[in-house]
Amino acid sequence: MERGVGLRLGRRHPDQLIVGETVDFWRVEPRSSG
Secondary structure, three states, rough: OOOOOOOOOOOOOOOOOOOEEOOOOEEEEOOOOO
């Protein structure tokens, strides 16, 4: 096993969450209004 959920090499930006990134076992999704 090389990589799995939570074992990514880090986020693209340390202060911002980007849609599609994985944080631990959570995935960042776009915000919907309404």
